[in-house]
Amino acid sequence: MEQERLRAIPAVESLAALAAGQEELQGCPRELLVAAAREETSQLRQRLLAGSQEEVSPPQLALRLLERLRRWRRPGLRRVVNATGIVLHTNLGRAPLGERAAAAVAAVARGYANLEYDLEEGRRGSRYSHVQQRLCRLLGAEDALVVNNNAAAVLLALTALAAGREVVVSRGELVEVGGSFRIPDVMAQSGAQLVEVGATNKTHLRDYTRAISPATALLFKAHTSNYRLVGFVSQPPVEELAVLAHERGLWLLEDLGSGTLLPLGGACHEPTVRQRLEAGVDLVCFSGDKLLGGGQAGILAGRKACLAPLKQHPLLRALRVDKFSLAALEGTLEAYEWGEADDEVPVRRMLLRPETQLGREARELAARLGFLQAAGWLVEAVPLAGQAGGGSLPGVDLPGWGVALTPRGLSCARLERLLRLREVPVLARIQEERLLLDVRCLLAGDAEEVVRALGAVGGEA
Ligand SMILES: *Cc1c(COP(=O)(O)O)cnc(C)c1O
Numbered sequence: 310m311e312q313e314r315l316r317a318i319p320a321v322e323s324l325a326a327l328a329a330g331q332e333e334l335q336g337c338p339r340e341l342l343v344a345a346a347r348e349e350t351s352q353l354r355q356r357l358l359a360g361s362q363e364e365v366s367p368p369q370l371a372l373r374l375l376e377r378l379r380r381w382r383r384p385g386l387r388r389v390v391n392a393t394g395i396v397l398h399t400n401l402g403r404a405p406l407g408e409r410a411a412a413a414v415a416a417v418a419r420g421y422a423n424l425e426y427d428l429e430e431g432r433r434g435s436r437y438s439h440v441q442q443r444l445c446r447l448l449g450a451e452d453a454l455v456v457n458n459n460a461a462a463v464l465l466a467l468t469a470l471a472a473g474r475e476v477v478v479s480r481g482e483l484v485e486v487g488g489s490f491r492i493p494d495v496m497a498q499s500g501a502q503l504v505e506v507g508a509t510n511k512t513h514l515r516d517y518t519r520a521i522s523p524a525t526a527l528l529f530k531a532h533t534s535n536y537r538l539v540g541f542v543s544q545p546p547v548e549e550l551a552v553l554a555h556e557r558g559l560w561l562l563e564d565l566g567s568g569t570l571l572p573l574g575g576a577c578h579e580p581t582v583r584q585r586l587e588a589g590v591d592l593v594c595f596s597g598d599k600l601l602g603g604g605q606a607g608i609l610a611g612r613k614a615c616l617a618p619l620k621q622h623p624l625l626r627a628l629r630v631d632k633f634s635l636a637a638l639e640g641t642l643e644a645y646e647w648g649e650a651d652d653e654v655p656v657r658r659m660l661l662r663p664e665t666q667l668g669r670e671a672r673e674l675a676a677r678l679g680f681l682q683a684a685g686w687l688v689e690a691v692p693l694a695g696q697a698g699g700g701s702l703p704g705v706d707l708p709g710w711g712v713a714l715t716p717r718g719l720s721c722a723r724l725e726r727l728l729r730l731r732e733v734p735v736l737a738r739i740q741e742e743r744l745l746l747d748v749r750c751l752l753a754g755d756a757e758e759v760v761r762a763l764g765a766v767g768g769e770a
Pocket of ligand 1 (some may be wrong): 461484567700
């Protein structure tokens with residue numbers, strides 16, 4: 310029987326020819342059809358050899374081949390609906406861009422741009438000039454530089470300023486950011502020698518003082534952006550550390566991680582980037598797509614003399630920022646400069662959304678999902694704690710709202726999966742046998758997408 314079924318599998322070429330007759334596959338390159346047919350028949354053969362009892366039907370195989378090609382055609386990277394309540398979800402691409410920033414990206418994407426052309430002088434210019442002055446004005450810095458991401462910024466700064474010399478860091482700040490980016494490892498990669506001081510919970514100014522030697526290049530601080538030390542803990546004030554560094558003729562660098570340009574209010578006591586520079590830090594670096602709310606980028610800002618070696622370093626070319634990120638950053642910074650960030654930068658808007666407004670939206674969404682209630686589901690607007698995410702504001706819960714669903718006829722896990730596998734995936738979380746749809750991060754059109762998705766999925770239950 311098995312032999313018979315195996316023999317009934319059509320040849321790759323004839324399956325491809327059969328599939329090519331379908332309307333949707335008119336114009337599909339033959340190589341693509343053949344490649345899909347080869348995968349289809351080889352997987353069928355494997356299933357049969359593994360004992361599958363399915364019948365071999367060429368028309369059905371041709372249909373499967375069509376579905377396979379549809380999957381191949383669909384972009385792997387696509388828009389999703391973030392109903393997790395985590396604003397800077399690293400797995401979901403961190404910050405969504407505002408209108409101005411997205412328009413700026415689209416404008417340089419579709420055409421040519423003066424990326425490295427000085428329009429005033431009519432000759433070659435620098436890609437770093439476009440946002441440099443804006444950053445200096447916004448941050449109160451002497452100079453600024455933008456690279457591919459903040460990990461690149463840290464690597465470039467340490468390499469250019471401290472390779473072959475010593476860098477003093479508190480044991481309380483030997484951060485791992487994720488994706489194997491650890492301060493000690495980056496330090497090793499840069500060629501700088503890490504000198505750890507203090508204890509995990511406490512580091513004193515005298516610990517830094519004792520560690521300074523003729524080989525010291527700089528003092529380094531890393532913002533503990535994805536965890537918090539609480540209890541019997543202390544670090545010397547950054548102002549005192551700056552005085553110490555400058556007395557000894559050293560630079561003080563700080564990796565701020567998130568780096569916010571404006572205060573966040575509420576329970577968040579993140580210092581702003583400007584405050585860090587005013588406190589005496591010579592060079593700060595931070596991400597463009599965390600609390601700032603722009604595209605992926607690493608921003609370095611501070612003293613001109615401190616940035617000069619970075620601008621000269623050959624590594625800069627390998628870590629350089631592209632035109633899309635620059636456009637996204639410039640559009641975002643413009644909103645900050647004109648005092649419009651809280652309305653226009655989605656990350657700011659989402660972080661600052663008043664609880665009453667979120668409650669109203671959750672109740673509206675619950676009402677629109679009334680058809681599920683009619684099918685026996687439990688649908689309820691509930692208070693939920695959102696998070697900044699992306700390794701920002703650890704331990705800070707953002708009071709918010711969402712809709713809790715208790716499905717009927719299917720499990721929560723299955724519901725979550727069905728929503729996740731849609732053409733426009735809806736990502737939610739499960740807690741205590743309920744599916745939670747947090748409304749904080751829903752963008753224009755997302756609520757409709759959620760209703761549509763649950764209409765389809767609820768119908769399948
Ligand atoms: C997030 C983070 C980084 C890495 O930034 P990317 O922009 O993701 O490269 C580095 N240091 C700290 C402290 C961070 O929080």
